[in-house]
Amino acid sequence: MGSHRNGGRGGDQSGTSNGDAGGAPVDKGVDFANYFCTYAFLYHQKEMLSDRVRMDAYYNAVFKNKHHFHGQAVLDVGAGSGILAIWSAQAGARKVYAVEATSMAEHARAVVKANNLQDVVEVIEGSMEDVVLPEKVDVIISEWMGYFLLRESMFDSVICARDRWLKPTGVMYPSHATMWVAPIRTGLGDQKNNDYDSSMDDWERFTDETKNYYGVDMSVLTKPFSQEQKKYYLQTSLWNNLHPHQVIGTAASIKEIDCLTASVSDILEVNSNFSSTVTLQNTRLCGYGGWFDVQFRGRKEDPAQEEVELTTAPSVDDSTHWGQQVFLLNPPARITEGDKLNGSFSMKRSKENHRLMEVEFSCEIRQQSGELVPRLVALCSSCSPSFSITRLPLRLLVPKMHRSSSTARASEEFLVNFSPASLSLASTPLLKTAAASEDLPVYSNGNSDHATKKEIGLLHNPPGRENVIHLIPVVLFLCGFILWISSHPPKM
Numbered sequence: 001m002g003s004h005r006n007g008g009r010g011g012d013q014s015g016t017s018n019g020d021a022g023g024a025p026v027d028k029g030v031d032f033a034n035y036f037c038t039y040a041f042l043y044h045q046k047e048m049l050s051d052r053v054r055m056d057a058y059y060n061a062v063f064k065n066k067h068h069f070h071g072q073a074v075l076d077v078g079a080g081s082g083i084l085a086i087w088s089a090q091a092g093a094r095k096v097y098a099v100e101a102t103s104m105a106e107h108a109r110a111v112v113k114a115n116n117l118q119d120v121v122e123v124i125e126g127s128m129e130d131v132v133l134p135e136k137v138d139v140i141i142s143e144w145m146g147y148f149l150l151r152e153s154m155f156d157s158v159i160c161a162r163d164r165w166l167k168p169t170g171v172m173y174p175s176h177a178t179m180w181v182a183p184i185r186t187g188l189g190d191q192k193n194n195d196y197d198s199s200m201d202d203w204e205r206f207t208d209e210t211k212n213y214y215g216v217d218m219s220v221l222t223k224p225f226s227q228e229q230k231k232y233y234l235q236t237s238l239w240n241n242l243h244p245h246q247v248i249g250t251a252a253s254i255k256e257i258d259c260l261t262a263s264v265s266d267i268l269e270v271n272s273n274f275s276s277t278v279t280l281q282n283t284r285l286c287g288y289g290g291w292f293d294v295q296f297r298g299r300k301e302d303p304a305q306e307e308v309e310l311t312t313a314p315s316v317d318d319s320t321h322w323g324q325q326v327f328l329l330n331p332p333a334r335i336t337e338g339d340k341l342n343g344s345f346s347m348k349r350s351k352e353n354h355r356l357m358e359v360e361f362s363c364e365i366r367q368q369s370g371e372l373v374p375r376l377v378a379l380c381s382s383c384s385p386s387f388s389i390t391r392l393p394l395r396l397l398v399p400k401m402h403r404s405s406s407t408a409r410a411s412e413e414f415l416v417n418f419s420p421a422s423l424s425l426a427s428t429p430l431l432k433t434a435a436a437s438e439d440l441p442v443y444s445n446g447n448s449d450h451a452t453k454k455e456i457g458l459l460h461n462p463p464g465r466e467n468v469i470h471l472i473p474v475v476l477f478l479c480g481f482i483l484w485i486s487s488h489p490p491k492m
């Protein structure tokens, strides 16, 4: 006991390089500041603990498969508040190692003690990559899934733990994972286009004012500002809780992962050609929704007694805090039942931050007659895909949230590039007003970071300039009134 931290790897993971992350060097200090610190907040853990779909799935997986836990050694990778470690102990584990990188470990220790499980659950504060355990384990349990499964790249740490600490006969909880995409209709693209237009109108006012009031012409920056705003509003995927009616075609699986055998190189990139058949008559293809599910099946030689699945697919009653990622297409295209959508998807880690993803989509629409639909313009046609997404610590930046919340798991976007080369050309102008009537419940998109940015933007306006301008007529009127009064003194 107590000797588990910072041992084991001869320092190979404690420096600034982490080959497993995809070749790019990882600064652990920066990683901690950007990523781990989020999890040191109880409100963040609470939001995960409040996701009933997630909780029920893990709870059932453990308690309906006690045979995997009874009398066994279990490792909880990224224990957070300790919930999975505690369930493992309650299901009869002999020993549970609960490894947590952040100071949340202290809270986990308190919860373990309060539930009288301190003799079974040992909470270890440290990075999984650095921790040394006194024995190999029979089960690894972990909730490592980020938005659209792979964001956060936390599965790397689970793989590392598995390769070092799982017995050859061991079981992974969860055991399998799948990523899905499906064509969708949504009003989000229209909304984001409006946001972009307003930000450019605002920029124009700003450059006029800067020139008129301060004598400096900033208009040379209009293009880079426009690019920046396009990337922000239009080339970034969005968190959304899609209604199942917004899914307008068959879902396609783009990646399957066997948690027992996958290596980091298997998940560095996801590349898939997929096709989907439109299932709705006369509708708009506004983009794609992406989600994942994980299964608890045990291992082939030691299967689950009862298989459990956790899905984050669009759902009315069982939505999760992961929601779905929406990848917008601009402008939307008219499609109808029976049309075939042939797409290609590519996702890789951002060079700047291995926990963030860059996504490229392309798609071709083939009508039932076999004819190709004239070309669509891609919402993200000119973007160079690089973008940051983190489960950030501040509420403002959209942390991992409970499903009923209006915000999401983090500032969640993936940069998305609908490849212009493979997209069909625009035939449909963007329908700015049609969306609302056409799209069924469009749930909150969770972009409170956008709102925040705007709010911050307001603070940066020249102090009170607009208000002063609005006051000018009033002041003029009052001056006129005073002059008139003084030239027409009241007769006493």
Ligand SMILES: C[S@@+](CC[C@H](N)C(=O)[O-])C[C@H]1O[C@@H](n2cnc3c(N)ncnc32)[C@H](O)[C@@H]1O
Pocket (backbone or CB within 6 Å): 036, 039, 040, 048, 049, 077, 078, 079, 080, 081, 082, 083, 084, 099, 100, 101, 102, 104, 126, 127, 128, 129, 142, 143, 144, 145, 154, 157
């Ligand atoms: C999504 S949370 C899950 C928390 C908890 N297991 C639950 O299900 O509520 C992931 C946790 O893993 C921790 N974590 C991520 N990578 C880790 C690593 N390499 N070593 C230790 N902890 C890690 C994070 O700090 C975070 O608390």
